[in-house]
Amino acid sequence: QSVLTQPPSVSAAPGQRVTISCSGTNSDIGDHYVSWYQQFPGTAPKLLIYDNDNRPSGIPDRFSGSKSGTSATLGITGLQTGDEADYYCATWDNILIGMTFGGGTKLTVL
């Protein structure tokens, strides 16, 4: 059972916008930076967003992140079939004294 709560799945049509939520508490998201990862089947997770809302070089600006209080959101605009993947949020947890991941969200581009 993950400390951070994500919807198991989201879906949208090509070209549309989708958001993925990540809900936590004051001991994790509320007190630390959030990062987001994209994972295709059989491959390693890849950093998409760090420090709540920053993109590493090479990540398209179609991907965005935000944080408010104890929740964070990943946004993807101009959806492409190549965006179909699992997405995970992560942050430090003061109670666990370690990193924690959300349960992951499977994105389907219809």
Added chain:
Amino acid sequence: QLQLQESGPGLVKPSETLSLTCTVSNGSISSSPYCSDWIRQPPGKGLEWIGTFCHTGNSYYNPSLRSRVTISVDTSKKQSSLKVTSVTAADTAVYYCARRVGMRDYFDYTGQGTLVTVSS
């Protein structure tokens, strides 16, 4: 560009010790502000953080694994090591090593992962 490569046995017997090594090239995992982390993913499931060893010498482990896990870093060899004792089938997973940026807590580089199966 930093590269991380996990290596170790792909098959471990129940009750034995799982040992993996992560070799670093074109960069560092042991200098400030970095930490060497291990993450695992059971087949068909989500990501689980195992633990970390930081440039400060501090280490932290997932409470659910703390009694069985040790992470160490050999700076001279540019390697990170993971040991998990008394393994069971529940430890079957793809194991990833990752570099984490300390204090900001994100994994900027991750290895390709290695599947470890626990079976007799």
